[in-house]
Amino acid sequence: MGSLAADTHYPDASDETLILTHPTAAEMERTWRLNHREWGGPLDLPSYLGREKFLASTPLAANGGMLHWILTEAHDEKEKDKEEKRRVLASCETIRKRVLYVPPAGAGDKVREGLGYGIGSVYTYPEFRGKKYAARMLKELGSALRTQPAAEEKGVEEQPRKKYPQKHHVNGSRAAVDAGSDGANEGYDGVPQKKKAEAVCSALWSDIGKRFYASKGWPVFASEHVEFPSSPSSPSPPGIPSLLERSGQPHGASLTLVPVNTSNLTELCLRDEAQLRGDLLRHARDTGRTAFAFAPDHDVFRWHWAREEYIVSRVFPGRQASEVRGMIATVTSTSTSTSQTNAILNGGGDSERGRETRIWAIWMRNYGEGAASNPAKNTLYILRLVIDNGNDNDNDAASSAPPPLNENGVAVPSSPGSQKALQLAFDAIMHSAVDTARAWHCGSVHLWNPTPAVRGLIAGSGLAHKFVDREVDSIPSMMWYADKEIGKGEGEGEGKGTGVVDWIANDKYCWC
Numbered sequence: 001m002g003s004l005a006a007d008t009h010y011p012d013a014s015d016e017t018l019i020l021t022h023p024t025a026a027e028m029e030r031t032w033r034l035n036h037r038e039w040g041g042p043l044d045l046p047s048y049l050g051r052e053k054f055l056a057s058t059p060l061a062a063n064g065g066m067l068h069w070i071l072t073e074a075h076d077e078k079e080k081d082k083e084e085k086r087r088v089l090a091s092c093e094t095i096r097k098r099v100l101y102v103p104p105a106g107a108g109d110k111v112r113e114g115l116g117y118g119i120g121s122v123y124t125y126p127e128f129r130g131k132k133y134a135a136r137m138l139k140e141l142g143s144a145l146r147t148q149p150a151a152e153e154k155g156v157e158e159q160p161r162k163k164y165p166q167k168h169h170v171n172g173s174r175a176a177v178d179a180g181s182d183g184a185n186e187g188y189d190g191v192p193q194k195k196k197a198e199a200v201c202s203a204l205w206s207d208i209g210k211r212f213y214a215s216k217g218w219p220v221f222a223s224e225h226v227e228f229p230s231s232p233s234s235p236s237p238p239g240i241p242s243l244l245e246r247s248g249q250p251h252g253a254s255l256t257l258v259p260v261n262t263s264n265l266t267e268l269c270l271r272d273e274a275q276l277r278g279d280l281l282r283h284a285r286d287t288g289r290t291a292f293a294f295a296p297d298h299d300v301f302r303w304h305w306a307r308e309e310y311i312v313s314r315v316f317p318g319r320q321a322s323e324v325r326g327m328i329a330t331v332t333s334t335s336t337s338t339s340q341t342n343a344i345l346n347g348g349g350d351s352e353r354g355r356e357t358r359i360w361a362i363w364m365r366n367y368g369e370g371a372a373s374n375p376a377k378n379t380l381y382i383l384r385l386v387i388d389n390g391n392d393n394d395n396d397a398a399s400s401a402p403p404p405l406n407e408n409g410v411a412v413p414s415s416p417g418s419q420k421a422l423q424l425a426f427d428a429i430m431h432s433a434v435d436t437a438r439a440w441h442c443g444s445v446h447l448w449n450p451t452p453a454v455r456g457l458i459a460g461s462g463l464a465h466k467f468v469d470r471e472v473d474s475i476p477s478m479m480w481y482a483d484k485e486i487g488k489g490e491g492e493g494e495g496k497g498t499g500v501v502d503w504i505a506n507d508k509y510c511w512c
Contacts, residue, residue, distance in 0.1 A: 011073060011089075013132035020140035023070045023088065028052075031070075031091045035123045042371040047314045051307075058306045060299040061095060064152060068093045071137035089133040092122045094145065095303075095512045096152075098295040099200045100277065102284035103483060104500070109285070111277045114200035114482060116294065117145045118512035122204070138216045142202065146481045150197035200482040201292070205511050206475040218477035221503045223470040226455075228430065228445040228463055230380070230437035253333050253421070255428055260326030260362050265298055268328075268360060272296045272386050280504055290483070293504045296384055300509055301325075304364045304383055315371045324436065326362035326383075329428040331421035357421035358388040361429045362509070365440050372441065380437035382447045383509035385429070385454065387422070426457040434463070449506045476506055 011018060023031065032052050033045065040048045056066050071090040099116040102109075119141070124134045206213045210220045260268065276293055283291040294300070309321040333355045362384045368377030433445045450458060458465060480501050 010128065010131055013136040017074050018071055018089070018133075018136060019074045020069060020071055020137060020144060023068050023091065027070060027088055028068055031068075031088060031123065031125075034125060035121065038123070039121065041369055042311065042315050042367050051310050054310055055303070055307060058299070058303050060097075060297075060303040065096045066093060067096075069137070069141060071133055071140070087128070088125060089128050089131075090122070090124045090137040092119055092137065092141065094119050094141075094148075094202070096148075097300065097512075098297055099292065100273075100280060100295050101200060101290060101292040101482065102280045103290050104284055104288045109281060111280055112200075112482075113295075114198075115149045116200050117148065117202040118510070119145075119202055119204040120512050135216060138213075142217050142479055145202045145479075146198055149199055153197070198481055201478050201480050203294075203476065203478040203510065206477055207473045209472050210475050210477075213475075213477045218479045221476040221478060222449050222506055223475045224450075224467060225446045225448045225470065226450055226458060226465050226467050228434055228437075228447075228465045230434045230442060230444055231375070253331060255424060256330045256332070257428060257432065258328040258330070259324040260328060260360060261323050262302075262325075264328075265301060265325075265362075268362070268386075269296050269298045269301070271388070272384065275386070275389060276505060283502060283504060287502065290501045291504050292501055294510045296505070296509060301362055301383060303512075304509065308364045308366070311367050311371075312365070315367050322436070322440065325364070326360060327429050327432040328358065328360040329425040329432075331357045331425045333418075333421060355418065355421075356390070357418060357425050358390070359386065359422070359425040359429055360388070361385045361433060363433060363436070363445075365437075365442055367441075375441045375443040378440075378442040380433060380440070380442040380445045381508045382433060382445065384505075384507050385447060385450075387453065423457060423460050426454075427461050427463075430458075430461055430463055446508070448508045474511065476503065476510070478503065 029049065032049055036043075036045050036048045043051060055061060059065075069092050070088045072086045072088055075086060094117045097116050097118055099114055101112050101114070103112070122134060122138070202218070204213060204218055206218075206220070210223075214220050258264070273296055276296065280291040280293060283289070305321075305325055312319065312321040361382050363380055363382045366379050366381060368374075371378050430445070437443070437445050447454075478501075
């Protein structure tokens with residue numbers, strides 16, 4: 001059923017009888033059984049099938065958040081027997097996510113919200129490979145996702161696309177958009193209602209290099225990460241007293257570490273987004289380029305954690321997944337020098353007393369084949385690293401201006417004391433991550449696309465590390481829909497983005 005290798009007639013990839021549609025439950029399971037070899041990792045087939053169903057039930061994916069797609073041959077809707085026997089030529093899945101973006105200066109100073117789609121598990125049945133079916137599916141999918149929000153708002157799914165190469169004629173979606181607002185009426189976030197019917201973007205993370213998806217309309221973005229080994233030969237993380245002593249903090253300074261878990265995740269996500277909105281506004285204003293980010297939503301992190309929990313329960317039977325899903329490091333300066341005290345008494349100066357410097361990281365563990373016996377196959381990923389700027393008014397781009405950077409790219413918050421505090425907080429976070437990786441059989445810690453400020457902190461940490469520019473796996477790639485005219489430029493093809501759209505916070509949490 002479904003995949004009929006015995007049928008030697010293969011339609012041409014450009015044939016207009018090919019359609020993009022959604023699979024039946026049987027077709028989904030059949031596809032999972034085949035792609036288990038590619039993405040099963042440490043899970044046997046029954047466990048892998050269970051994981052796919054489990055992840056589809058998470059808040060991010062449930063209720064239409066995740067959709068499965070296949071390229072197949074059209075049939076008369078009355079001929080159900082043909083549907084049972086149709087061939088699945090290619091398949092993939094998408095996850096709906098909230099996104100934030102700010103057009104270039106002059107287009108307004110509001111952070112716009114919209115929907116984006118993460119694309120994953122692009123797969124061609126073995127007997128159909130080399131016939132460009134995946135390319136045809138992606139061509140159809142890129143157009144279909146653009147108007148998918150309109151279909152979701154109506155409470156209906158996109159219907160099969162029957163014409164090739166016509167664009168956007170999926171179940172009347174184009175008519176639904178064109179019949180909407182003329183742009184005069186704006187939505188709650190300043191976006192014309194007409195644009196509400198369209199997605200902002202779709203993104204994927206290529207495991208086959210940088211050329212294929214770029215040639216299909218998903219240009220690549222930065223794909224660097226820094227890797228910290230956590231092998232038994234690596235030095236054990238120092239305790240808090242040692243970190244304080246090494247950092248040169250004044251007497252009375254304190255370092256507090258608080259685990260990230262389900263109880264404080266929502267608070268951190270809200271704080272992160274508030275700060276990220278300021279970053280987007282400032283970036284668009286300063287560069288004249290569109291600034292974009294996936295929203296760091298609670299459900300996004302819970303999806304990653306659910307994935308980890310399921311795998312841990314199978315790889316390490318009887319061992320519960322750790323409740324520590326990251327770390328918050330806060331450095332509080334509680335003492336002042338004599339000169340500072342005199343300045344304060346005279347009505348001037350600034351005290352370090354009570355000043356807090358805070359950094360947090362949210363992470364997840366991923367396990368490969370042979371995970372229990374081979375730590376080199378396993379990785380602790382830092383999904384998101386945030387340096388709290390301490391500003392509670394981040395929607396004002398001017399008020400959320402970042403601290404200056406020194407010659408190494410290190411953020412200098414305002415004084416030598418606060419710079420030391422920043423380094424101390426970062427060191428504590430990374431030592432905690434390395435220690436956790438070692439305890440959970442992960443051979444390394446990966447942090448994606450560190451900013452210049454974070455690169456400077458890495459250099460100052462003394463931790464063993466190396467930078468890797470990925471050329472084959474997990475290559476962030478994005479097709480831009482919003483304000484399409486600004487999505488064109490020198491970044492087309494194998495460039496570093498779409499030319500005038502900058503992906504801010506291009507971190508692992510975006511991946512799916």
